[in-house]
Amino acid sequence: MAKDKKLVEAITSMDVDFAQWYTDVVKKAELIDYSSVKGCMVIKPAGYAIWENIQKELDRRFKETGVENVYMPMFIPESLLQKEKDHVEGFAPEVAWVTHGGLNPLQERMCVRPTSETLFCDFYANDIQSYRDLPKCYNQWCSVVRWEKETRPFLRSREFLWQEGHTAHATAEEAEERTLQMLHLYADFCEEVLAMPVIRGRKTDKEKFAGAESTYTIEALMHDGKALQSGTSHNFGDGFAKAFGIQYTDKDNKLQYVHQTSWGMTTRLIGAIIMVHGDDSGLVLPPEIAPIQVMVIPIQQHKEGVLEKAAGLKDALQLAGIRVKMDDSEKSPGWKFSEQEMRGIPIRVELGPKDIAAGNCVLVRRDTREKIECSLEDLPSVAAELLKTIQKDMFARAKEHQQSHITDVTSYGEFKDAVEQKPGFIRAMWCGDVECETKIKEDTTATSRCLPLDGQAPISDVCVCCGKPAHKLVYWGKAY
Amino acid sequence: MAKDKKLVEAITSMDVDFAQWYTDVVKKAELIDYSSVKGCMVIKPAGYAIWENIQKELDRRFKETGVENVYMPMFIPESLLQKEKDHVEGFAPEVAWVTHGGLNPLQERMCVRPTSETLFCDFYANDIQSYRDLPKCYNQWCSVVRWEKETRPFLRSREFLWQEGHTAHATAEEAEERTLQMLHLYADFCEEVLAMPVIRGRKTDKEKFAGAESTYTIEALMHDGKALQSGTSHNFGDGFAKAFGIQYTDKDNKLQYVHQTSWGMTTRLIGAIIMVHGDDSGLVLPPEIAPIQVMVIPIQQHKEGVLEKAAGLKDALQLAGIRVKMDDSEKSPGWKFSEQEMRGIPIRVELGPKDIAAGNCVLVRRDTREKIECSLEDLPSVAAELLKTIQKDMFARAKEHQQSHITDVTSYGEFKDAVEQKPGFIRAMWCGDVECETKIKEDTTATSRCLPLDGQAPISDVCVCCGKPAHKLVYWGKAY
Numbered sequence: 001m002a003k004d005k006k007l008v009e010a011i012t013s014m015d016v017d018f019a020q021w022y023t024d025v026v027k028k029a030e031l032i033d034y035s036s037v038k039g040c041m042v043i044k045p046a047g048y049a050i051w052e053n054i055q056k057e058l059d060r061r062f063k064e065t066g067v068e069n070v071y072m073p074m075f076i077p078e079s080l081l082q083k084e085k086d087h088v089e090g091f092a093p094e095v096a097w098v099t100h101g102g103l104n105p106l107q108e109r110m111c112v113r114p115t116s117e118t119l120f121c122d123f124y125a126n127d128i129q130s131y132r133d134l135p136k137c138y139n140q141w142c143s144v145v146r147w148e149k150e151t152r153p154f155l156r157s158r159e160f161l162w163q164e165g166h167t168a169h170a171t172a173e174e175a176e177e178r179t180l181q182m183l184h185l186y187a188d189f190c191e192e193v194l195a196m197p198v199i200r201g202r203k204t205d206k207e208k209f210a211g212a213e214s215t216y217t218i219e220a221l222m223h224d225g226k227a228l229q230s231g232t233s234h235n236f237g238d239g240f241a242k243a244f245g246i247q248y249t250d251k252d253n254k255l256q257y258v259h260q261t262s263w264g265m266t267t268r269l270i271g272a273i274i275m276v277h278g279d280d281s282g283l284v285l286p287p288e289i290a291p292i293q294v295m296v297i298p299i300q301q302h303k304e305g306v307l308e309k310a311a312g313l314k315d316a317l318q319l320a321g322i323r324v325k326m327d328d329s330e331k332s333p334g335w336k337f338s339e340q341e342m343r344g345i346p347i348r349v350e351l352g353p354k355d356i357a358a359g360n361c362v363l364v365r366r367d368t369r370e371k372i373e374c375s376l377e378d379l380p381s382v383a384a385e386l387l388k389t390i391q392k393d394m395f396a397r398a399k400e401h402q403q404s405h406i407t408d409v410t411s412y413g414e415f416k417d418a419v420e421q422k423p424g425f426i427r428a429m430w431c432g433d434v435e436c437e438t439k440i441k442e443d444t445t446a447t448s449r450c451l452p453l454d455g456q457a458p459i460s461d462v463c464v465c466c467g468k469p470a471h472k473l474v475y476w477g478k479a480y
Numbered sequence: 481m482a483k484d485k486k487l488v489e490a491i492t493s494m495d496v497d498f499a500q501w502y503t504d505v506v507k508k509a510e511l512i513d514y515s516s517v518k519g520c521m522v523i524k525p526a527g528y529a530i531w532e533n534i535q536k537e538l539d540r541r542f543k544e545t546g547v548e549n550v551y552m553p554m555f556i557p558e559s560l561l562q563k564e565k566d567h568v569e570g571f572a573p574e575v576a577w578v579t580h581g582g583l584n585p586l587q588e589r590m591c592v593r594p595t596s597e598t599l600f601c602d603f604y605a606n607d608i609q610s611y612r613d614l615p616k617c618y619n620q621w622c623s624v625v626r627w628e629k630e631t632r633p634f635l636r637s638r639e640f641l642w643q644e645g646h647t648a649h650a651t652a653e654e655a656e657e658r659t660l661q662m663l664h665l666y667a668d669f670c671e672e673v674l675a676m677p678v679i680r681g682r683k684t685d686k687e688k689f690a691g692a693e694s695t696y697t698i699e700a701l702m703h704d705g706k707a708l709q710s711g712t713s714h715n716f717g718d719g720f721a722k723a724f725g726i727q728y729t730d731k732d733n734k735l736q737y738v739h740q741t742s743w744g745m746t747t748r749l750i751g752a753i754i755m756v757h758g759d760d761s762g763l764v765l766p767p768e769i770a771p772i773q774v775m776v777i778p779i780q781q782h783k784e785g786v787l788e789k790a791a792g793l794k795d796a797l798q799l800a801g802i803r804v805k806m807d808d809s810e811k812s813p814g815w816k817f818s819e820q821e822m823r824g825i826p827i828r829v830e831l832g833p834k835d836i837a838a839g840n841c842v843l844v845r846r847d848t849r850e851k852i853e854c855s856l857e858d859l860p861s862v863a864a865e866l867l868k869t870i871q872k873d874m875f876a877r878a879k880e881h882q883q884s885h886i887t888d889v890t891s892y893g894e895f896k897d898a899v900e901q902k903p904g905f906i907r908a909m910w911c912g913d914v915e916c917e918t919k920i921k922e923d924t925t926a927t928s929r930c931l932p933l934d935g936q937a938p939i940s941d942v943c944v945c946c947g948k949p950a951h952k953l954v955y956w957g958k959a960y
Contacts, residue, residue, distance in 0.1 A: 040553035048549045069528045073520035097580040101627035102573050122516050147581035
């Protein structure tokens, strides 16, 4: 038992040091490892399996809306990157440059894609001719590179995995509709699958994507009260189309520019799952996304019949469509419990000789540690039902945490106090002036997260910073 | 109908110019497009959907053998690439070098991975401690870069998509077993799913992978009689383990080196599908891998009830688990037929007012153009059965083509004649001397494809090149 204790103690408590707790969970739950490549991570099987489940479910939802997958080159020639002025200014300082192919210097250097707007635009300029070719709703799953100075696993790394959707439409209205459609798809995915409530909103001009007309965002709240931008959807209007010459002939045979969108979600979602649901025993995975939903752990497994019975339970759960494994390693049960908890597996099933004699087994919820006794025959249906309950309860708890960490302020003094003393979102009115936005960031390190989309009522009529008339309600917060 | 004719005429006949036919199919079936990034391709939806099906089925088969997916960084620091002597010599001349991150030169340049042995070894050196950590059976899906001078879509491009498996084992025997297990998995996949017969064999030392102790290969035969290496599996012995210091403590507490393997398949498989099954009307996809298996094409679709009935057939086919679409665009039926043929969709279902009146529809096989009448009620079961038949027939035809294009030769004169006049594999004895292998390549451009694994009997007792005693039967051929 000394060993078991050590395993659990090896995690820093989140109240003592949240950043260290996060790093401990990421390592101890075997999600990632650091690599010899500075700022890049190795995603290990337990981490990658979560990403596979995210991919599978997002991809399914994308395809239901008519999205098709493609693959673009990973390199962008410098001249292509420079075609859209705002875009190149936003990204050029943080790209990795390829200058040599084999033994020879390249005629023109290329960057590794930080994002692929320029490649899709270059493609669309040739591929789109007529209104019959529209809309184009393409997506790709790939990795991108941004040369960050400070990195943290999943949250900010020099290379990360993501999907990037890029669409082209005949009209501005259609582009705006697709931009919002994808934002809501992202939000629904976070809430339904990751059990993670989000604020849906629009970014201020200062915070929007380089080259976008408008950027929409979903913002989630972490355990420590910091916000995490969890997905963005951009409307480019016809800005890129004009820079790249993407035109189509409409039904009246007139040349028109297309209107474009892009939208992306990344492996940073795994960081969000950790920081929304985790606890001092490690990861807590929502059942919908958990690669293993139930771990069967035999007790006194060398006693006759125990392993066979446990394997039978595993098979029965599998047959019921549950992702299940059995831990029949030579470790002690306590050690196995700690590992299952660290890895965030939603339910463990304990089964020993006494349970078998009584025709029962014990289910233990990872999220609440509640123990539930159940007959062996009923296990598959009880477990299936319990997985649903856990998913629902995890969302409710996260929602309650989010709601109880929103502070309304109407004066600058209150604003500064809230940033210091009340971790979470701050709701405050803003005049729309970028100078106020910049001042707030400089004074408090809180940034404007978004202008909420659901028409929340104003809470005063003056800007919290300058006192001038203000109509815009903004969510502010410290952010990852 | 003039338009329809043009679409078909736009493909070069494969007998006139096979290379041009290939390029035409790749473009006309909308599998890829060229990009502004020299030597890199854009994989379009019709091409990427084939890759997704390849991924899904291969990944399923991998996981059945205990493989887990991970993700390694895309960059390799130069010092890491240089750790294994043969490996760096094989790859350094064809890698892309990153020299700058943002505005600053890097302290050490890095290449974009051409393959990830070095990264996996670097990881395993830290991750593997004890015999309890073995075996490690990891795989990743990613893109890799090799700075090729001459490129062709799918077959040879500067960036391509692939999977690369990397395993570490306690013993040499286990490593060899895994190497062969994956080779047979690849071969079975090609034959069962891609309807593509392959020769399973071992590469000569000259042709093996840089750093490998032995390389196994599957070799497929294209329509034009050229071979295509379609998958490889390498046994590294403990060479990389010694270069990278990957050691574990065994049960007797002694330090041992691990034994490693790697194995990969790439988007070049799509090129193989085209060149094994295609014809002068375009692509012909095996049903198992076809993104769309059945295309329903309504005739006189503006006549009352036609579209509704066609949509009903589509729904019924979908319900039966068939991947089906309906083409209700405003194009002429002839144009739609040509498009469906070009895209290689295995079956089209034609349905017009006369068919409806008779309670029938017509199925047309893409591979043989055979027409089959069937009652509307029976369509789902008839189509499902026909898909199986097409899959089986396509394999049988490809197998017949392969078998009829193998020529046995016992003298050097016969060898040279066969290379000139009999496209396909040449079976000939070889003494094992690399000088003969090199001479044959220089004289004829044919290369040793493999030493077959299935114990084929010798066809003479002397080397076809030098006349010295020879025990090795080799498949030779021109190759992509």
